[in-house]
Amino acid sequence: MPMPDDAGGPRGGDPRPGPADSLVDVPGVRVGQVQRRGGGWRTGVTAVLFPPDGAVAGxxxxxxxxxxHETDLLDPRNLVERVHAISLSGGSVFGLAATGGITDWLADHRHGLPAGPDPAEVIPLVPGASIYDLGRGGRFRAVPxxxxxxxAxxxxxGGPFAQGSAGAGTGAVAGGLAGGVGTxxxxxxxxxxxxxxxxxxxSGSPVDxxxxxxxxxxxxxPGEFAGLRRPGRPEPVLVTTGYRKVPRSTTLAVLATDARLDRGRCGRLAVAAHDGMARTVRPIHTLLDGDAAFAVSLGEREPDFAxxxxxxGAAADVxxxxxxxxxxxxxxxxxxxxxxxxxPSAFPA
Incomplete structure (x- = not known):
């Protein structure tokens, strides 16, 4: 198999994005987002939805x-094989309440684990995680x-969705700079x-x-970030490591693939997302961060070992x-x- 070079990506041919260069390139994945800004608010929710029968996840x-929320469901030693959505939100522990709204919506649309003879009797399974963005709009309890x-x-x-200051990333901060949602x-x-x-x-910084x-x-x-330049003159460096400035933080990930994986291998895919976090932010996985990655499989073709x-390797880079x-x-x-x-001098005039 191709071996990764020092800059990421396999030797023997350039890697290429999917058609939309987005999470929705995996068939069966849909993404919905809501956010609220102003009047003391700066927060939101990102919901990642799967087909009615769910997706294998780790x-x-x-x-x-x-x-x-409900991450124990994804332990390969436990009963349930599939989940029906993943909830990402602002609001720290208060924002986990958004998961209840996602669960109710899925149940109303008959997405879930069958629980009785009536097709309406289903139990949606919705793991989730929240970031710490409390007070970033002015009100501490303005939460999803x-x-x-x-x-959401x-x-x-299943089409394009907003990136940057949207959904769960509306009030995100990365080492003193505005963070956000990307795909x-x-x-x-x-x-x-x-x-x-x-x-x-x-808490750490994405900036050297x-x-x-x-x-x-x-x-x-190749060429994706070619427009970025090394800042050409001394500028106010507003971020260092950042962890003394930002009281609590969290970076979240959802990875999806059309390869057929069991829960154990989905867990390994989620580990790869943390490799990507370590390439993006320094320091990462501090005691002040709640970094969590979910990985889901929606496919019928099983990959061989190679x-x-x-x-x-691709998951970390993506x-x-x-x-x-x-x-x-x-x-x-x-x-x-x-x-x-x-x-500003990192960008062409």
Whole structure:
């Protein structure tokens, strides 16, 4: 199989994105988002929905301050094989209430584990996680609830969705800069698609403080981040490691593939997302971060040993690309500049 070179991606041919370069390139995945800004609010919800019979899933939590819901479902030792959605939200522990709205919406649409003779008797299984964005709009308890979770489901689409300051990334901050939601996909040499959705909200920084460059830019596909330059003059470096400034944080990921994987291998795919986090943000997985990654399988073709390992390598890189898009699309607000505002000379005039 092709071996990765130092800049990511396999030797023997350039990697390529899927048609939409998005999580929705994996058939059966839909993404819906809602957000609220103003009047003390700056937060939102991102719902990732699967077909009515669900998707095989795994999880890896590596941060020291996780805020999660029903992740024990994904342990390969436990009963349930499939889940029906993944909930990502702002609001820290309060924002986990959005998961209830997603669960109710799925039940109303008969998506879930059959629980009786009536087709309406289903139990939706919805793991989730929340980021810490409390008070970033001005009000500490302006947080997502069940209505925002249901609204994200109603907005779900298999087409393009907003990146940057949207959904669960609306109030995200990464090392003092505006973070956000991003997405990307890649088709492997073996013909499998792996895609990522990232919510970047980190105590660490995505920026090298010596140069102002984004750590993850070298992992883009050929030409993807070619428009970014090393800042050409001294600029105010507004971020260092950031962990003393940001009290609590969390970076989240959802990876999806059309390869057929069991829960154990989905768990390994989720570990690869954390490899991508380490290429994007420094330091990562601190005691102040609740970093969590979910991975789902929606496919019938099983990869062989070599193809699965190629998939793992691509998954780490595709997370980096998704994360950088979230950062580059993000909009700043007073006291929290975007990367473009902090380092304008990184962009062509």
């Amino acid at each position: 999880v890896q939590v590596s941060g020291g301050a996780p805020c999660t 609830g069940a209505e925002m979770g249901a609204g 489901c109603a907005a779900a689409t 990307a996909s890649q088709v492997t040499a073996a013909g499998f698609t792996v895609a990522a959705l990232a919510v970047v909200n980190a 403080p010596r140069t102002g460059e984004l750590y993850g830019a070298r992992y883009g596909l 193809a699965f390992h190629e998939l793992l 997370f980096v690309r998704a994360a950088l898009r979230g950062i580059l699309h993000a909009e700043g607000w007073p006291g929290v500049p975007s990367y473009r505002e902090a380092y």
